[in-house]
Amino acid sequence: MIREMDDAPVQNVKTLSVIQSEVESINKIALSVDCVIFGFDENKLKVLLIRSDFKDYLDRWSLLGDLVNPQEDLDEAAYNILKKRTGLNDVYLEQVQTFGAINRHPAGRVISVAFCSLINVQHHKLKILANELHWHDVKNVTDLAFDHQQIFEVCFGRLQKRIQEHPLGFNLLPKKFSLRELQNLYEAILDTKMDRRNFRKKFFAMDFLIDTGEMETDVPHRPGKLYKFNYDKYEKKKKKWSGIDF
């Protein structure tokens, strides 16, 4: 893979051992994954942060991350962080971007693959308290350790965009949810207010919501219907191109 610095064509065939030694001589780069874990609670979008245990950044908050083992797949590494920290198995996880600025980590050259994760906070409230972990309102996330502020912002932006074009949001809600909860979620993520009737119209027109026949309970007002998202139907009907628009 390493080639001459001029523009001459490359004619020689490289053997496996040549490549291997190249790889070994050059791999002074470490690889990590960082997870931006979003949750939705009290009608606010939250992100799960941990107190940095790194000397230069003591008492700053940082994302949950870890180095990647050589025998570990990237997704697997991210997944393991999720499992270790939240105890959750079945999480939404999406690779977002890789950050590789030369001096992003004081310990040396560490490049980090950032993942965005969406979890339903109701399933793991127990583990958080005993830890250095804390859910932060996304509106109050500032001054994270390392380049984590930048990573957070990129992932947040990606979430805002993707939630409008793909049915991700349901990962942040219970399996059965009311339309009010769904709208609150969208309003929290996009930081907007929407018209309730038009919001309903839009989702009913998509025709991906299944009426479970159940209702909310323990609400101090008229209970709403509970719905599930019909992923199967979505997969069959999802649209390809939406048209030029910028």
Added chain:
Amino acid sequence: MIREMDDAPVQNVKTLSVIQSEVESINKIALSVDCVIFGFDENKLKVLLIRSDFKDYLDRWSLLGDLVNPQEDLDEAAYNILKKRTGLNDVYLEQVQTFGAINRHPAGRVISVAFCSLINVQHHKLKILANELHWHDVKNVTDLAFDHQQIFEVCFGRLQKRIQEHPLGFNLLPKKFSLRELQNLYEAILDTKMDRRNFRKKFFAMDFLIDTGEMETDVPHRPGKLYKFNYDKYEKKKKKWSGIDF
């Protein structure tokens, strides 16, 4: 960054040297970048490929890539590939995704950050011929070396999506272009036919095209006006959210 495999809170503070040794002990992972370089020629979308010089994949085509030096930024590494291969300085370059399957490379654990690049083929036709490089019609790209077929498809899909939402396409055209060229570009990338009048209406309504006052020359029919894209105006006016739609 490496933490216990159980769920206990992490209380100890790590010093720089501890981290450094962790980094060194674990960095058996090499990092590369691969560029999916698109061009537009003869009304077809093309991708620039090179004959693999790697033993296991002799005579298969592959993307242009290289290992990343420890003192080299990711974007810089991708940029250097572009410069070395095409002689171009001023290229559109966008990180797309990182590929890290354990066995994606036979020489060991190599993870690769994929970049999508758009270039104007008219500016560098000379360098290609003398090389093992070749422009392939995207419709005939099959059976690339390594996992490059997958990388190509992800980058192509990303391009198809992004060209509809962002003014990227102009990087594939000369600075001054006719509306016919622009429409041909969109039709090639999205593999569709569009109505000419509505296409014009859409772009004129955006109001980001500058009439240069010049006309096409050497065309065997009525010459069309030549336009430039007004990036400054776009930057000021670009929209944020387009609404929920999936």
Added chain:
DNA sequence: GCAAAAGTGTTGGAAATACACCCATGT
């Protein structure tokens, strides 16, 4: 009965689509 949110339709404007004719140039 009161507070709080659920549930429901209509209307006007904007944007997208479909569609057909005349014009300018090179050959």
Added chain:
DNA sequence: ACATGGGTGTATTTCCAACACTTTTGC
């Protein structure tokens, strides 16, 4: 003169935004 694509306008439809009242429950 003719072939080729440039350039333009209108009618229709579809989608989106704005907007108010009645209903159901808990307290």
